[in-house]
Amino acid sequence: MSKLKYIFMVLAGMGLPLVTQAQDASDASFYEQNQLEIVLGIAVLTVVVALVALITALYAINTILNVKNAAEAEAEGREPLGFWANFWDRFNSAVPLEEEETVMTDHAYDGIRELDNRLPPWWLYGFYFTILFGVGYLIYFHVTGAGDLSAAEYDKEMARAEEEVQAYLASQGGLIDESSVELLTADAEIAAGKEIFMANCAACHGMNGEGTVGPNLTDKYWIHGGDIKSIFKTIKYGVPAKGMIPWESQLGPSDMQKVASYIYTLEGTNPPNPKDPQGDLFEREGASTDSTEAAAEDTTEVKVVLEAGM
């Protein structure tokens, strides 16, 4: 039993990374955030409960049969066979050890002798079953065509997903796109935008948007426009010819809105090592030094939020 305990402890230890992952809280509901963990948790729990139940049941049967077995043995005047040995022999329809000579062959190789026990019935019928399964499988997929092959399965999966997404978007009052997108200003949303930026954009645009492979996002020069709608559009569709990938398949509309809003706040932050300006001077309405300071403050707050979320 103590061995089992250790195994469970090890298993529990292995679950730790999932638990830590579960702590990356955000505004989504607990269930949405932790769907994976919940499903896995339920699966593990089910298995554990099933195992405990099975062990208990077997223990009970063992006890009962041992009594019966002992009684039979006493009646026949022989040593009682242990539960497992008894069960195992019957299960495999093995000739009992004492009667082994009845199935002994005359084969002997370097002192190795061979018995000729029957094929274990469960094994044999299991084999037949897998053959039937194989035949059935081929008929189902390739003769009657009832089963979906890879391509059809894919088409159905995509159609079903499309339906679900549309239903969800309808319930959310429609899709945010480049014509309807609005600048977000709430600190939490900008912070979320920064997180998305760090994970996806910083590699090419620099940790502070100063530009490396991709252009500088902190100056007043924009190649594809510096207003929120243009930034959103550039993120969504990318500029594949110049290496900016379209993000619409990887980021949802609201994520693109958040990161576009964050990028919007970067203008005028003057980070170190800025890349030379590219594109045209783009004057925003009402831009002032105040907004620069505000953005800088935001950044520190964001940092705190990020660290707290680690």
Added chain:
Amino acid sequence: MEATLDQKQGTTKAVETFYYDNAIVRNFLIASVIFGIIGMTVGLLAAMQFFWPELSFGLQYTTFGRIRPLHTNAVIFAFVGNGIFAGVYYSLQRLCKTRMFSDFLSKIHFWGWQLIILSAAITLPLGITSSKEYAELEWPIDIAIALIWVVFGINMMATIIKRRERHIYVAIWFYIATFVTVAMLHIVNNIELPVTLFKSYSVYAGVQDALIQWWYGHNAVAFFLTTPYLGLMYYFVPKAANRPVYSYRLSIVHFWALIFIYIWAGPHHLLYNALPDWAQSLGTVFSVMLIAPSWGGMLNGLLTLRGAWDRVREDPILKFMVVAVTAYGMSTFEGPMLSLKNFNAVTHFTDWIVAHVHVGGLGWNGFLTFAMLYYLVPRMWGTKLYSKKLANTHFWIGTLGIIFYVMPLYWAGLTQSLMWKQFTPEGTLVYSNFLETVTQILPMYMLRALGGTLYLAGVIVMVVNLVKTAKSGKFIPEVKAEAAPLSKGYQSPKSDGWHRRIFEWRPVNMLIWSLVAVAIGGAVEIIPTFLVESNVPTIASVKPYTPLELEGRDIYIREGCYTCHSQMIRPFRSETERYGEYAKAGEFVYDHPFQWGSKRTGPDLLRIGGKYPHSWHYYHMLDPRSMSPGSIMPPYPWLFEQDWDKETLPAKISAMQTLGVPYEDGYENDALGDAESQAMKIASELKSQDITVSSDKEIVALIAYLQRMGTDISKVDGVAEN
């Protein structure tokens, strides 16, 4: 040694005296242990590179992509391979009551095999590879393997033919099947066209290459790691337990069922890949049908221990055997489950598969080898085991090592796969950045390395124990035995069963029918894939690689990128959303060899072409973490120092032409010029992104290939029919 006369033939022939050759057994045993330790150490290094990428040491010879093949080849062909030969040479002589046919062939076999291993250990870190998993070695070594294997086969068959025991025991059936099947697999899979001494191209391309490779790869597991070890089990388990084999008829049924069915199961490595659906389905159903034949072996092993279970508690040899056979049963049940499409969809390309093969490798092959070593060394040195306690310690450390190896990887594989597949309600991937799913499972990789360390520590404990044992005794190179020779004109009595009459005293019959049994499955799957055009629908816009791209592809192969990156987008929403349009069979018709990969430690690369600017790849190859913070990919600085190979480029183009790639006649003369101008163009594009690089550097060729990958298909409207 007892000298039983064949009583049925009532022979009165004089008993002959002869000697068993133990020296050759000892040589193979020692080689197995030494290469086992080396192979496992390399494996441990590779395992630690997952969470400690600096362990590449900044050297091109020690990156994961190059030492992973070194690890797999070392443990399969050097550790297990030498283990097989040791066990076969020991048991075959005794089961046939004769010395090996030729000491000279035995020696050629031994030294030839060790030279092959040595050449593998040199060429693989140098990046000389054909990139076909477990068959990475280049063509000269492939030829050497074929020759030495045939030497082994001749020596074995000749020994069987001059035997003094009328019937051949089940262990020998397995040895014979191993010999013919491995020969067939090795030769067919390694048909390649040499370009230079160290470079060749597979004659097969794309889908066909993949099918043949996994027909080979799967059956390397079947006929190198399974059937010879079943043979060893049939010899050493009854010997060590001193019990009769449980069921002769089970041996017959499971032997033939196993070798016939196993060969069909290869396509389960390519489920949801761009392989024709019918071939995938055959892979699935034959894998499921394989459960019982595999378990037949397990049952015959375990049930042979009936009546000896009290000794299992005390005898470390039997303990190792029980765990080995149980691990065999576990992995042969798991294999068929992994071949079911819905489970495969979750586990393929993940660490689950790595865990699965290590249940078999560490449990079945490793533990059975250890049992054999503990059995043989005291007998061959005429002494007793130095310490039973140390052997028990080894057993427990090893078992714990296996648990710590596989459990974290099962968990890691499942976790990562589910993360790959998770969508937001808006229809985008929750973990759109692949790297998030990697960093999530880093703790599991650490635990796995702990498991590997434990297992290796156990092996070292064993070595100490065995060396002390050997030192306490004296090696017995020759063992005297006596037996009467077989009489001529034997006819099998009618009272014998059909199998005994047809096969068991006619080894050549056994050899031929084994070959027939294993040839059927491969032929049915492979031949139509070549001959029936609808299996690989052509796509008009798919064109051959430019010379520079071909050169870049060879660098991709050399660096073993396929060991971590697939080029196979499966038809799942979670993959097409992440990577792009799913892979079509017709896209790979010029891929000699295919590069589909089998494991995604990093993301799929099939549609990487055009996704990022050249400069991204430039910085990423120089230091992956600069573009992808937290990446566990090693840097490749030598690509920025070494020049791509201009010398052999014309020969490469000619070779591709020979293989049917439609370059124009005489294009090999223009190839270099085209390559140089494309390299210049890329260098100038990089220049515009503030990067100065000589167009001769390997990185330029690699960028050319990466930017081409998977882009042809987008040049037509819509996607070709599949």
